[in-house]
Amino acid sequence: MLTTALKIALRNFQKNRLYTLINISGLAVGLAATWLIGLFVLHERSYDNFVPDVDRICAVGLDLKFGEEEGLTTNTPPPLGPRLLQDFPEIEMAARTFFLQETVVRRETPGQAPLIFNENTAYGADTAFLELFDYPMLQGNASTALDRSNTVVLSERMAEKYFGKKSPLGQTIFFNDTQYTVTGVAKNLPLNSTVRFDFLLSMSTFKVVENFAWSWIWLQVDTWVKLRESATPERLAALEAKFPAMVKAHAPAAYNRIGIDLLAQLKKGDRYNVKLFPLSSLHLGQALQFTRLTTLGNGKQVRTYGLIGGLILLLACVNFMNLATARSMQRAREVGVRKALGSQRGTLVGQFLAESLFFSFTAWVLAFVLAAVTLPLFNQLTGMQMELSGLLSLEVLGIGLLLTIVAGLLGGTYPAFFLSRFKVTEIFRKMGSSTRGGHAGVRNGLVVFQFAVSVSLMLGSWVVYQQLQFALKQSPGLQRENVMIMPMLRNLEEPGKMEGFRQRLLQIPEVKTASHSTFLPSIGSFGDYYEPDQGNQKRAVLKNLALSSFLTDADFIQTLGIEIIQGRGFYPDNSQSDSTSVILNEAAVKIIGWENPIGKWLTYPGNRNQRFQVVGVMRDFHSGTIRAAIEPAAIFHESSKTYRTWASYMSLRLQPGTEKTAIEKTRALWQKEIPNAPFDYDFLDDSFGNLYQEEQRAATLLSVFTALALFIGCLGLFALAAYTAEQRTKEIGIRKVLGASIFGITSLLAKDFLKLVLLAILIASPIAWYFMNQWLANFAYRINMEWWMFAVAGVVAVGIAFLTIGFQSIKAALANPVKSLRSE
Numbered sequence: 001m002l003t004t005a006l007k008i009a010l011r012n013f014q015k016n017r018l019y020t021l022i023n024i025s026g027l028a029v030g031l032a033a034t035w036l037i038g039l040f041v042l043h044e045r046s047y048d049n050f051v052p053d054v055d056r057i058c059a060v061g062l063d064l065k066f067g068e069e070e071g072l073t074t075n076t077p078p079p080l081g082p083r084l085l086q087d088f089p090e091i092e093m094a095a096r097t098f099f100l101q102e103t104v105v106r107r108e109t110p111g112q113a114p115l116i117f118n119e120n121t122a123y124g125a126d127t128a129f130l131e132l133f134d135y136p137m138l139q140g141n142a143s144t145a146l147d148r149s150n151t152v153v154l155s156e157r158m159a160e161k162y163f164g165k166k167s168p169l170g171q172t173i174f175f176n177d178t179q180y181t182v183t184g185v186a187k188n189l190p191l192n193s194t195v196r197f198d199f200l201l202s203m204s205t206f207k208v209v210e211n212f213a214w215s216w217i218w219l220q221v222d223t224w225v226k227l228r229e230s231a232t233p234e235r236l237a238a239l240e241a242k243f244p245a246m247v248k249a250h251a252p253a254a255y256n257r258i259g260i261d262l263l264a265q266l267k268k269g270d271r272y273n274v275k276l277f278p279l280s281s282l283h284l285g286q287a288l289q290f291t292r293l294t295t296l297g298n299g300k301q302v303r304t305y306g307l308i309g310g311l312i313l314l315l316a317c318v319n320f321m322n323l324a325t326a327r328s329m330q331r332a333r334e335v336g337v338r339k340a341l342g343s344q345r346g347t348l349v350g351q352f353l354a355e356s357l358f359f360s361f362t363a364w365v366l367a368f369v370l371a372a373v374t375l376p377l378f379n380q381l382t383g384m385q386m387e388l389s390g391l392l393s394l395e396v397l398g399i400g401l402l403l404t405i406v407a408g409l410l411g412g413t414y415p416a417f418f419l420s421r422f423k424v425t426e427i428f429r430k431m432g433s434s435t436r437g438g439h440a441g442v443r444n445g446l447v448v449f450q451f452a453v454s455v456s457l458m459l460g461s462w463v464v465y466q467q468l469q470f471a472l473k474q475s476p477g478l479q480r481e482n483v484m485i486m487p488m489l490r491n492l493e494e495p496g497k498m499e500g501f502r503q504r505l506l507q508i509p510e511v512k513t514a515s516h517s518t519f520l521p522s523i524g525s526f527g528d529y530y531e532p533d534q535g536n537q538k539r540a541v542l543k544n545l546a547l548s549s550f551l552t553d554a555d556f557i558q559t560l561g562i563e564i565i566q567g568r569g570f571y572p573d574n575s576q577s578d579s580t581s582v583i584l585n586e587a588a589v590k591i592i593g594w595e596n597p598i599g600k601w602l603t604y605p606g607n608r609n610q611r612f613q614v615v616g617v618m619r620d621f622h623s624g625t626i627r628a629a630i631e632p633a634a635i636f637h638e639s640s641k642t643y644r645t646w647a648s649y650m651s652l653r654l655q656p657g658t659e660k661t662a663i664e665k666t667r668a669l670w671q672k673e674i675p676n677a678p679f680d681y682d683f684l685d686d687s688f689g690n691l692y693q694e695e696q697r698a699a700t701l702l703s704v705f706t707a708l709a710l711f712i713g714c715l716g717l718f719a720l721a722a723y724t725a726e727q728r729t730k731e732i733g734i735r736k737v738l739g740a741s742i743f744g745i746t747s748l749l750a751k752d753f754l755k756l757v758l759l760a761i762l763i764a765s766p767i768a769w770y771f772m773n774q775w776l777a778n779f780a781y782r783i784n785m786e787w788w789m790f791a792v793a794g795v796v797a798v799g800i801a802f803l804t805i806g807f808q809s810i811k812a813a814l815a816n817p818v819k820s821l822r823s824e
Helices: 002-015 017-045 080-087 129-133 156-163 207-211 233-240 243-256 262-267 279-285 299-326 328-340 345-382 394-417 424-433 440-473 495-506 556-560 586-592 659-673 684-690 693-727 729-737 742-776 787-814 817-823
Strands: 057-066 069-073 091-099 103-107 115-119 122-125 137-139 151-155 172-175 178-186 199-202 222-227 271-278 483-487 511-517 526-532 545-552 564-567 581-585 601-604 610-618 633-637 649-654
Touching: 017 279, 017 299, 017 345, 017 394, 017 693, 057 080, 057 279, 080 091, 080 222, 080 243, 091 129, 103 156, 115 156, 129 222, 151 156, 151 172, 156 178, 233 271, 243 262, 243 271, 262 271, 271 279, 279 299, 299 394, 299 440, 299 693, 345 394, 345 693, 440 684, 440 693, 440 742, 440 787, 483 659, 483 684, 495 511, 495 649, 495 659, 511 545, 511 556, 545 556, 545 586, 556 649, 581 586, 586 610, 586 633, 649 659, 684 693, 693 742, 693 787, 729 742, 742 787
Parallel strands: 122 199, 151 178, 545 633, 581 610
Antiparallel strands: 057 069, 057 222, 057 271, 091 122, 091 222, 103 115, 103 172, 137 178, 151 199, 172 178, 483 649, 511 649, 526 545, 526 601, 564 610, 581 633, 601 610
């Protein structure tokens, strides 16, 4: 029976090549897209499943609220980890990491040029870190490798990069000119690891962490714990309920040192809650506002991609079903003859289902080829590094086969169960009573569904694109263009050397201005609490202000094009005259409540109650993304020495159009002045662009998904238009003989389909508006969805649909009526 079914399927393929190829192609594209999206979703959901005891490991976080600022973070203070381990027997181990940002790594070999690279995957780590995660070691002992100061554990990849095939154990390597001894090599971590590192340096080396061992305010370390039992929701809730007592017992003393009564603030509604985030759900399960974990995913986005993948496959299945219903009455003659010759209904059902499954499995093979060929492009679009072997995993293959079977069954269900139930006489009577194919209402509904999905995706991709463009161009108070930035990596810590290097940069003709600063907008800032003075105004001002700041020279404002709207900037001589000056942004002035900020004073408890006078107010500008509202910010002069950070950047404003020449001249000067560090650079507008990588990927992927949905929908529409023209051959011939024009016949054939597309637009518009409005709510600054966006999407959809069906309509209208009538 199976052999017979396959022969009949091949015979039908020969007889109806166009419709069969459209069916197989559409389903193959849908399956390939779903296959790749499924691989992506499975990869995102597989994070950290390789870690032993993953169900017992948690990231420690904080749920904070101070005044208007609040959010979840995995940034924690140095004393929290040791305190958790000491006070709570439920916790077996605790370990901290300290991110070193960009670091110059140098390996010296006698008689050879040193290997020097900028690296951004170096961390200080407690001794227990490797043991807590139980990462496999290729060399060295995980429990003792980081016991001593100035020791380092390398990843397998870095060991080969710096030491080749030789064993690195006992060898020396330099980090920012400090010598370390290699005590271990860890096996490379999988791509689905939340924690990623290439260098683990002993935490005891970093005195800054030890110096802040008292502070519950300095949130510069990440803390991990391993519980004695699995981290079930009930156990975590019970353990977290004990943490407030610990916070109230130990944190207030730290806040008292900077003049803040933490207990009073907590009574007023502020929060300092310690949380535990299970590692098994950390990648997709936590909406963190502040974190140094760069590998975290977006659970909502992953679910959305999964839904879109399902819709694309469903669209392909709709093509299957649509053509099956359209051509069902053409197969009725075959069913009638078979029934007349004694075929049973079960045999007919088996025949149609086997035929449909045969075509769907053919599409499955083609889909695998398409998925394999396009996997590198898909990796580029998603920023992933998934391998071809992932497509062949049992889980992915199983899901692919299941979807193929479902698609085949959906495509074959209608002819199998609808036509096979009729009696022979009824079949031939129905054949004579219809010239439009079976169940036109079902077909029309499926066409509307296809284009409603396509138009919704089109509108979604358009809104994401417009919001992305708005984000990249939204820079009031800051001129991002033509600003070249270089991480100095603490290579010129002495002010005299830094200023000398800046002066030599200014001698490059392409450089208009140059400035040195600790941080830069889009890269980061220093944050701490300040106390505004009441002054002589009657209205009360804010007592404690969370302020993000930059420590800069006098040319920072001019180099970045910051607009001063009140008062002045720093004096241009870079002298000590501005050592007590501060420039605030509009947001800081507003939240403080000063009526006239110029001349007012701020106190910084974090540096022995250092005092600063407001000399200027700058226009608000975005330091990060437009997802969050512009926060209070300040610029301090570097002569104040009010704080120290690891960050150090040089910014150059270049003459427009001279970027290439300026880069080459700056590189030459760098290699002469700082030979022990590699030259690295970026541009400020590109740095801002990097903040929106998630949105850029979403815009690109949505565009691709929209194109696929339209392609699949148009395939089906093309086939239906061709079939309709075929069914109405006699009618078209008669109309032409009676004088109908080509335009009239084309309009006659196209209008029914265009009505369906217009109906799809009406259905899709409110759906797309609702979901995109929900997405835009994630941004503090966003575009407004205008009516013309929906109008443009509608016109594009109608145009694509008309081009699809117009070809078949015009072809039918141009046919010789004599041949048409003779064939009838």
